[in-house]
Amino acid sequence: MTIESAKALEFRVTSDAWKNLPKMPETEYPGTEGFIGDVYENPDGSPMCSGYFELRHTDEPLYYEYEYDEMKVVLEGEFLLENKETGQKIVAKAKDAIFFPKGSKIYFSTPDYALAFYTGQRDATLL
Structure with a gap:
């Protein structure tokens, strides 16, 4: 084991x-009011x-096509989710909890307001 591999990760x-x-x-x-940001x-x-x-x-629903899981x-x-x-x-x-497989074409809407946390298997440039 090298010194570098033994280093604790924070x-x-x-x-x-x-x-x-x-x-x-x-x-x-x-026609939509969507807000998104990577942490x-x-x-x-x-x-x-x-x-x-x-x-x-x-x-209007917000339409999103997933290029990643x-x-x-x-x-x-x-x-309200619709494919x-x-x-x-x-x-x-x-x-x-929701899973969207790569290639999903989803219409998002909400009767009032919704907030979600996401994790995607993608490069940061795809947002």
């Missing part, structure tokens, strides 16, 4: 990262990114 804690998330571009997500972008070469996604009620945990509110290709519709509520 974990990270980031507070309040869910506050003041950047708004998703109106040009890509017209950790491929830390130490990890193949994962993680952060927060917030959605506010609008008349992602998991979300709903923290507050509820998401029009498969006909699948479900309501994901606080404390529910």
Whole structure:
């Protein structure tokens, strides 16, 4: 075992990262109010990114096509999720875990407000 491999690795804690998330571009997500931001972008070469996604009620759903596998945990509110290709519709509520396989085409909406934490197996440039 080398000295470098024996070095203890430190974990990270980031507070309040869910506050003041950047708004998703109106040009890509017209008529919606989605906010998203990575907290950790491929830390130490990890193949994962993680952060927060917030959605506010609008008349238009937010459409997102996944180019990577992602998991979300709903923290507050509820998401109405629809995959029009498969006909699948479900309501994901606080404390529910969600998995979106790469290639999923999802319409997100909410009756009021929803906040989730996500982890995606992707490069930071794909957000």
